[in-house]
Amino acid sequence: MTVMMMNRDMIQEITDQRFGLIYSAASSTFRLWAPSAAQVSLMLYKNDGVEGGESLLSQSGGSEHPMLIKGNGVWETNVSGDWAGWYYMYRIRQQDGQLHEAVDPYARAVSANGRRGAIVDPAQCSPDGWESDTRPPLASPTDAVLYELHVRDFSISPDSGMTYKGKFKAFTETGLRDEAGNKLGIDHLVELGVTHVHLLPIFDFKTVDELISSNWDPEGEYNWGYDPQHYNVPEGSYATDPRRPETRIVECKEMIQALHQHGIRVIMDVVYNHTYSVEEGPFEPVAPGYFYRQNHDGTLSNGSGVGNELATERPMVRKFIKDSLRYWAEEYHLDGFRFDLMALIDTETMVQIVEELRREVAPDLLIYGEPWTGGGSPLANQTVKGTQRGKGFAVFNDDFRHAIKGDNDGGGKGFATGEAWYEGAVAEGLMGSIHDFALEASETVNYVTVHDNLNLWDKVLVTMGKWDEAGFIPLQDGRPHDGSPLMPKIAAATPYADVVEGEALASEAVKRSLLANSMVLLSQGIPLIHAGDELLRTKYGDHNSYRSGDAINAISWSHKERFTEVFRYYQGLIRLRRQHPAFRLNRREEIEKHMEIIRCSDRVVAYRLHSHAGNDEWKQIVAVFNGGVEAVSVELPPTLYGWNVVVNEREAGTEVLSTADGAEVTVQGLSCMVLYEDPERLKSDLTEVHVKYDREDGDYAGWNLWVWGTGVQDGEVSLTPREDGDAGAVFYTAADVKKIGCILRLNEWEAREWEQDRFITVPEGEKTIRIHIHSDGVDIRPHNLGGRAS
Template identity: 30%
Template sequence: MLSQWLPSALTNLNSVTDFKPADFALPAPSTSDIEPESPAMASKQPFMQFQYPLPYGAILQENGVQFAVYSRSATAMSVLLYKRHSDRDPYKVIKFDPATDRWGDIWSIYVPDLKAGQLYHYQADGPYLPEKGHRFNPQARLIDPYARALAGRFQPSDDGIVRPPKCVVVDDTFDWQGDRHLRRPLSETIIYEMHVRGFTRGSASETDHPGTYLGVIEKIPYLKSLGVTAVELMPIHEFPINATNGEKQDRGNYWGYDSLAFFSPHRGYQHGTKAGDQVRQFKEMVRALHAAGIEVILDVVFNHTSEGNHLGPTFSFKGLENQVYYMLNDDGTYKNYSGCGNTVNGNHPICREMIFHCLRHWVYNYHIDGFRFDLASILSRNRHGELVPNPPMVELIAEDPMLADTKVIAEAWDAAGAFQVGSFSDLRWAEWNGHYRDDIRRYWRGEAGRLGPIATRVSGSSDLYQNGTRKPYHSINFVTSHDGYTLNDLVSYERKHNQANGEDNRDGDNNNYSANYGVEGPTRRKFIVELRRRQAKNMMATLLLSQGTPMLVSGDEILRTQRGNNNAYCQDNAISWFDWKLVERNAEMLRFTQAIIAFRINQPSVRRQTFLTGQPTENEVLPDVTWYGPTGKPVDWNSQSRSLICVYGTHGLDDPEAKNVMILMHSGQDSQRFTIPEHLRKLPWQQLLDTSAAAPEDVHPGATGPALPASGHLKLVHHTLMCYVA
């Protein structure tokens, strides 16, 4: 099949020198109707359609544009052309001739004399039978599912016609200056989840382009100084900036989990207003991040769209082939496994093809290094919404040759009860490890009987990932994410405070495993302030010293707060923005995080590529892992103790830089005496960190701190983590 090749001449003509459009000439001409908006001005003009009818979208050719769109049930199709993104009505309407411009279920037409920057919509006629899944509206202006960029906003309507942003014909030519994917192994990756706008929007950001792709470029030195190796960008696919009826929204859409056009970088993050310029600026950002050694992972939302349920507007998929793009109930209403009103029919062949093309588009045209799939369990559901083994979409992503050197990460659950952490796929998929998040939180807030869970999570979650072909690094470890408390709020609030969201505090998770240590929210009580900071350090250190792939959230390294809001999806303001004043104010926490990241990068003992066994060795090399209780004896896993010693040995590591790492954890409310086993005292242990110590003694970069006492005895005060290296 010739359609949608591996990104080649048809997806980026400028990358191939030996392609000629005439090479794919069709044998017969076709005549299409070109009509202005007014029927009274209708006129006919013959066009010679000599292009192959695929790929989908608006593809720029040498002397015009090829438009191709899928619709099985449409009875008529048109392209609407606009001069400005503010225009309410098109200056020209071009009708497809079903006899000559339709190939199977693909409507395709070549229009000469159009250039990059051309604005357009589709318009489709067909049956309106919602109970049978059809929602065609001949007046609706439709966004191309394969649009490469959008321009403008939803416009207010006084005639019942929804006017969404215009699609933009894009020229993908770009000077990448030799850039390619960085191909960093997942085992050596440290992920930094961030929001493009929020990272540089704050008044203290001191950027020339706040809230934009270009603003991120200006902050690359900070990312380099922190030491992270990849940024995971919250959704940058197009999503509505304003309400889809053109009116002002009561609450803004900040996070972006409301997809509008999967192939388009969000226009809200571009500098300036030139239509399509977000494409160039996004590529400049990726190129600059790669030059700094930082990979780019996209958080993608293929589980629902912003068209909503049966009460929602029609501006794209609904008006082209509603029954194919969405999962429907027998009465034509929408299945809602996403919790957002509709569910994309991800395992229908047409949707699989679209998602497949989309991922290749971002990998090839934007050099993206990986993807995190929001509510990925929906991709495990068949066309009827049932969870199935070996779902085609999941397998296709894992096996696609163009995605072979990218990272694929699943949020392995959905809003309808599916929870597949550890069982999402036996292939190369990594997963957000929700068990890790919960077990680390529960241990450090002092729950008894948590020794087994904390040890399992720190050592790579073998209970979840050892069966099959996956490795410890397929566990994406995190304590916090965009969805929930920040690290600072996790140790400052016991109840969510989401009143600002306008939903009477009903939204957001009620089960956070958090603690406030005596006062809800901000306090000046020194004891509580110090304990909260220590707990933040404990969880940050645990995250970065655990086997698996760590992910931290932008701002946690400087103790950013959302004032107890654990669902700030609509807060495009200081609640959500990175507070650059805290870089100096909380320099202690920043320095602590930087030092442990640097240690992790340089120390293979804490980022093994195989699961730990704990098997004894025949020489003096320590086993890959051993566990002890605070008395120095083997752990009683049934104990209610809150104290644990973990020792990573170098056995099995063929790396001269590998060192032994000893981690002492105590989450109790009283002090605890630790005794180091006698055979370990022979090693030249030096301290890396002590979370109970005042800065700068809390962390010693390069593990140059005090030696382990010769007695082998240590006293850890309440809620403390120590780490020694030998």
């Protein structure tokens, strides 16, 4: 019987059950869903299926324990005694006579290379203090600053200073410094200020041999991990001893525990859209034809681009995914999940995942993913951009990404890389895409580059036409296209030819890369940066380094000293974001009320956050992004007070770098500037404008002055009737203002004095001017000054 033949009650009965191994020291229960099987046996083994350093190709030597069919395709057996330290498999004979040996799809521990399931005592699979491990607080999703990182990349470089290179345990090493005293490893992450480490897949994946030495290997064993083998087991190549099943579990938890202790949450990249293959995957031997989506002609659909896709809309596939996610969140204390090719997961499944995890595990779990596929799929209700609206999860914002940098792998340009006409798309992204695809800012993950495609530094150089100058290498699967050795080409590469040591911020390429991520970090939404961006990480032009080896992928920690100004700039931007809630608004109403785009033209985008947005201590904030190579003057919102600059082309943070008192400010080319209004400091050299207004009828009720271009406080200025029969008003202009727009109006435009706008010329150097306006609508005259002020 298959699920397709079952009614709803039968489906509910099996989806409510717990599958896999249920261990106790007295006995262990094994439960498997194999709906088309004629016979199933549990095979128990004393050894791990590894001999002489190689996985065995047969499953001989085990003891066989028949399993009983419990109904609806569920098979079960219970074996008495303590079996911890043993290994197990399922022997399945299908109704057509085919015989398969299969690892439990629900296995939570395995032997090296996942050859066999392992029976472990859960009490022996946690580090000291694990029960008291707690998630660092997260009040709002937009409080997150995500840092996408590969476990091996983090520590494998010879200059990392870490003992456990390429391992989970590298994250537990503290107090590391380079020769110049720069912090390395986990201390670097804390110093940078990120809130979340988003780890590329850490579940057991197929294409790295766990029994091969894991030392520095420039061209050897490597993979990002998007080839799932055992979904509920940590990857063995990241463990110090992959042959001992408990080790990878304990050390994975130690990593998470260490990050939590340093105030950093952990996101796991999950790949529930496809498996490494069908035949060698975890599902086909158990339930042939069920777990994989098919086209209308019965062939396997390939929306993943790797030959298969999981049929997430089917009840037992959906159950498996939800069970797996809950297990990781509860057992490993993970703080959220990033879904690879999330469009291949039906929206109903995603909604159930979010609702159940938030309700039953933790309400502040962060969930987001890629709202696209890797190819065509017959799935009707794909989880694409827009389907997340109001459903509690976020999607990657490729619209904003493209607007900032251009295309992914070529020379196509965006706002930060030299193209005009992207101002509107950038402005939309800065506002959290709430007028595009998002209902709230917490539904967009803003980024420029991640592990896929050209990384940020390489992309900038390519758009500048510097492929040859940088010595970039045409690569395929980590090997030069021409078949020559890789390492001499890397040694000859010069990706930092234009970066002068100690003057990194003077480099055009550095300016463009900082401009790109400054928009990410100062936009509404959830920002994500790729590990190493703050160190000008290069992959030598490799746009798909998923199996390219350590020489291409490892983070070079020596860059921290070499490009320390760049690191400090990133650190300052993150500190600014984290200390000021105005940059972390969430609700659409908040953003529309407190944020406005004040310039969006000529390669410049600027916004204002006002009225203590998000209850920020700063009443008014302006951020300006100049994508042009020349300096520009940008008009500032009117205010009586001076402006403090906290971000410019050289530094970023929360400390005051300079002040600005004028009506406008100069922003250097290819840079960002952030200013805030300082209520403690009135603008210097203000000009006081006194207005006298005469009406023949003496009726001043409802009349007011409307002014603009003051550089101080534009808008309505009240008129006060006086004893001598006229009315008066006082307003101020900034020192550098030369001309002010002026209209006399009744209430809100019921009537006005003149058909055309009038202007008051401000004489240079005057601290006080007096304007006399007559109701005949003809004259605007200075009262104690020579000349016409119109």
